[in-house]
Amino acid sequence: MAKSLFPRAWVKKSFFFQARISFVRVKYLFLTWLTVLVGSWVLYLQYTAYTELCRGHECKNAICDKYRRGIIDGSACASLCDKETLYLGRCLSTLTNNQVYTGGWGEQSGIIRCNLGKVVHYELGEEPEPRREALMFDKPTRGTSVEKFKEMVFNHLKFKLGEHTNLATLVSQILSVADGNKDGRVSLQEARSMWALLQMDEVLLGLLLQDRGHTPRLLGFCGDLYMTERVPYGPLYGFSLPWPLVSWVPGGLQRTMDQWFTPSWPHKVKISMGLLELVEDVFHGTYGSFLICDFAAAHFGYTDRHELRLTDARVLVPEDEFRRNVRVLKCESDADCVYGADCRTSCDPLERRCREEPVQPNLAKACGALKDYLLRGAPPGMREELERQLYACMALRGHAGQMNMEHSLILNNLKALLWRQISHTKDS
Template identity: 70%
Template sequence: MQITDCARSICGVTVFCKVDVVRCAIFAMAKGLISWAWLKKPYYIQARISYLRVKYLFFTWLAVFISSWVVYVQYSSYTELCRGHQCKSTICDKYRKGVIDGSACSSLCDKDTLYLGKCLSTKPNNQVYTGSWGDVEGVVKCQMGEVLHYELGAEMEPRKEATLFDKPTKGTSVEKFKEMVFSHLKAKVGEQANLLDLASLVLSVADGNKDGHISLPEAKSAWALLQLNEVLLMISLQDKEHTPRLLGFCGDLYVMEKVQYTSLYGISVPWLLELWIPSGVRRSMDQWFTPSWPRKAKISIGLLEFVEDVFHGTFGNFLMCDVSAANFGYNDKHDLKMVDMRRIVPEASLREAMRDRRCGEDGDCVYGADCRTSCDLTKRRCTPEVVQPNLAKACLALKDYLLRGAPSEIREELEKQLYACMGLKGASDQMEMEHSLILNNLKTLLWKKISYTKDS
């Protein structure tokens, strides 16, 4: 009792003993700590909330900044590449002034039944859109700027003329226009026994309203179109199943048949994701998204047949200068259809251009992506003969496509023939014979394997 009382009196007044002093000290410290904890807790919570708020605001600002930058880049790219409204405005202005005419002019400019849809352009000078023309779906292509002639060059960019649609001039007779067309075709595809037949095809296309007469506006449109390799090829190969049809035109704007599937294989991903995907993973992704092997074989046979169409065809030899998967497509029956033929050029034009090109090494003698000649170091000029024929480049494009998933019983033979095909040389004395032999062997091997399947 005395100790307890003493403890109370000590803590209350001024009496001291060792045990009580210790107890009072502990009591005071505990009381102080509890008071400090209660005082400190609100400040800690406030600091924590402030930190989270700043962190949240920072990441919100960062997300808004990145999103705005992506939208700006996308919008800038879109407005630079996709100028279909400008193209339509220019074409329709020329049409309403009576400068040009064609089978698609009235639908494009007066009736609004030719509609430009999704933008597919990859270069500002070459406007490409999906389109609908009444009940028909197509692809609309238009040349931006004062563009008339395409010259052979590393960039494959069109050369600008002082005045667009300036030929033929007023007063030119139909006979004179025929002579102009014939001379142009002769320079383009070379001397051909049936050049008159090709000129007749061009003149039949020029008659847009099919009234049996070619007006001056129609002639101006036809002349502008005739400078474009793709249009020339569509006219030359209009009866071939792997060439898209020319549906109509107005000036140098033209509508071609739409291809349902616009690449041999692959999957499209947003460009921002494309930057982060390793090339090996991208190739694997391409291979994942392909048709079944029998269908791939049928599509490949179509490509080999197209090579036949352009190799010493009816109206000369054409060279495939960009043999990439994006230029080939197919329909719902898995028949190959060309998607982009702008880089398929007449051999005569390429030889003439390369002959005049100066060089210091073989790398200077390249047209497009795949048409290569060698450099004659003694003359410092490119040689006119291409290093590889079309078939060798087509087999290179098909190698991974065909070998993946190939039946085991033909895989070894298929690989052997593909590598023999890729080894073809353009300047070989026996090239034409080897070309025909390898092409027929490949087609036969593939047809034998799929001829009894539903995919054939």
């Protein structure tokens, strides 16, 4: 009797074993199917977001259509539309109407930017309206003389930058850039392209600073599409997550990862010196004072020689423009008086209006951005002094008495301290 029980027990055990294997197979098959489904859905969402965000072909078609119809012209038009030696590469856009791409033009590599204007979405079944002619290329009008165009540019600069004795020199510099084919004259089509570019603050302010080496050089333009030098390393910390991952990585972890990918300390010093020189040049500079309203690392990069470049000039605001904009802001508290990302003023409780004077100057915010960047890896012998000077710099206030003298003293002391660390190296 005992012998007959063994096969039965074995069969029963075998049955359960096979059933368990079948269950595990079904489980893993289900998990595999679920993974493929979710992965496909994520890829689909990323693809649709990419196609919605990246519309370089629309930009090129719109610009080349206007070029061929004789509305606009510029130094890059023939290469973009006829010879096709200027091409759009990888999409870097973060806004639908502001198209940004890597690009190539012969042996030069750069960044190409193009504004699409307002992007209109249509429901399924609706007929889209015919694309309206962009109004940005309606000035100057036919028959406008070069002298009249100079006057237009001069008045525009005066409104943007304020009254300065050397605006006429800047006008001549802009007209030289506008002459795309270098034939000694600015055609109506070239004037329209340059006028459209001047309406974009990042182009105008970039032109102001490129002679000092603070911004990438303008390589060419066609209408409001333009190409600048490519800054090989950016952001400031040398690491940038791919855009699909940015929203998934916590901010604290991203800041830690930023520090992992910084250059060597002497190279960080040279980059920091470039930022301090930028701050110095926009503080009571040739064309007035400017505020830097966002010191995020993403807006700065550096070259192979570790020279700093401001890669997004939109963070610069002329002081006159800043005052015009904040004086009309109503407020209940200081928290209501913020312009851009971090240009703050205080609230006047009696008038319930924002005051015009910024709370922090550029230098204080620059030192705040450089604190962790410079202190990490600093030589032990100078770390304490560097930390003391950085904190003194961060304590600067825009409304403090004799701020100009204090500003200059702190800036010079900090630059001297850093310069001593690299003056004997090849980075100097």
